[in-house]
Amino acid sequence: MQRFSLLDLSPVPEGQRTGDAIRNTVHLAQAAEVAGNHRYWLAEHHNMPGIASAATSIMIAQVAAATKTMRVGAGGIMLPNHAPLVVAEQFGTLATLYPDRIDLGLGRAPGTDMATARALRRHMAPEDSFPQDVQELIGYFDENPEATVRAVPGYGTQVPVWILGSSLFGAQLAAHLGLPYAFASHFAPDMLEQALHIYRSTFKASRALDKPYAMMAAGVCVAPSDEEAVFLRSSQILAFARLRTGKPGLLPYPTDEIGAQVPTQVLRQVEHALSCSATGAPDTVYRGLEGLISRYQPDELMVTGMIHDHDSRVRSFELAANVLKSLISE
Structure with missing residues (x-):
């Protein structure tokens, strides 16, 4: 291991408000950069009074503006809640504002309860389109002037995409696509060892990554x-x-x-x-x-x-x- 990083959910403590939590996040990020953290990630959660990072891309912008060199990103964006194009535009904008500092971790879960998930998506699709949505999103970061639909800003930024997971599915997908992988062992440790083995043993080199890169929490x-x-x-x-x-x-x-x-x-x-x-x-x-x-x-x-x-x-x-x-x- 050569690097360490920090995941922040912007907790809202009893006796304080969400504004306090957001200010605390910015201050913590500045301290984390001084302490030598390689990256600082924020996570998407909804309908949770104790977590202030629901608008994750906005929080990332705040942290990136308040720091200088540390990578800042999402750990993660819950992709089923969003159209891939919208995510590509948001993170393409962030990457344009803060070149070579933005990470995009993608999760398959809603990050909330099902009633809130329905409110976020408006129409719940019965099929699991996560693998296809990941590939669609990555495509928007490519430099392809002939594409009918392009992310503007976004295309050509090549934002690093990570697959996040707490089961074996994410490990298999990250290995198949040749992407870096992060396991949510900080709250779901049971499959960590098996997931890392699957990821490392089945990894296929890609344009993004020539060998497996695994992060645990x-x-x-x-x-x-x-x-x-x-x-x-x-x-x-x-x-x-x-x-x-x-x-x-x-x-x-x-x-x-x-x-x-x-x-x-x-x-x-x-x-x-x-x-x-x-x-x-x-x-x-x-x-x-x-x-x-x-x-x-x-x-x-x-x-x-x-x-x-x-x-x-x-x-x-x-x-x-x-x-x-x-x-x-x-």
């Missing part, structure tokens, strides 16, 4: 002590538990009594879903991330994590960056 929560990190991480565990039980909301305040707020069975499920992670003081997190990197051998590690207090969150990612620099230099 991991949660991090780093503080000066193990006890403080566990306390701070309770906000994310509680938020995920509420989401799992159909009660999404703002990012909760941390608590020392999470067992009293979440049923044991739900807490067990949440802890498993978030198990691809490292929580604690820097030394503890070093050992945790070292184990993940040694086992899965990613080309790049993307870290993420939601902490209620913004300053503590910035500190967590700065400490994580120091750990990752040490791991890369070894």
Whole structure:
């Protein structure tokens, strides 16, 4: 592994508003660039009061404008929600404004509940057209003056396209198309090992990529002590538990009594879903991330994590960056 990056969902903490979350994202991105992160991705979610990154391309523009060299992108755009041409125009515009800095990660899920998905798409198609839509979108980035329909801006920008996934489907598609692949192991770790094997063993070289490039995601929560990190991480565990039980909301305040707020069975499920992670003081997190990197051998590690207090969150990612620099230099 030679690179590390950051995934941000622009969490809206209890006691704050979406405007605060957006300002926090811009500030965190600036700190992430200084800390040495290679890229900074934002994710598309809808109808979730605790996440402010629904208009992902606009958020990417804000972050790119506030930073200088770090790559900025989507992790990801939920392609079934959009016409490929519209996505190509948006990211072609971003790539025109910020050359060689924009990434486009594409997901197959809606990133929301089905009622909201219907509101986004207006007409729900019964067939899965994701592979065809990905290829259509990539075609809009090509320089083809004879094309009947062109993305303007967009054509000729050659925005790097990634396939995102939490199952085997994305791994197979990314390998078939010869595209870089990112696995959402930060909330769905079960198929990580199998997906990486399929991607690497069946990869076909393409114009975009001559050999496989795999990124995995991991949660991090780093503080000066193990006890403080566990306390701070309770906000994310509680938020995920509420989401799992159909009660999404703002990012909760941390608590020392999470067992009293979440049923044991739900807490067990949440802890498993978030198990691809490292929580604690820097030394503890070093050992945790070292184990993940040694086992899965990613080309790049993307870290993420939601902490209620913004300053503590910035500190967590700065400490994580120091750990990752040490791991890369070894």
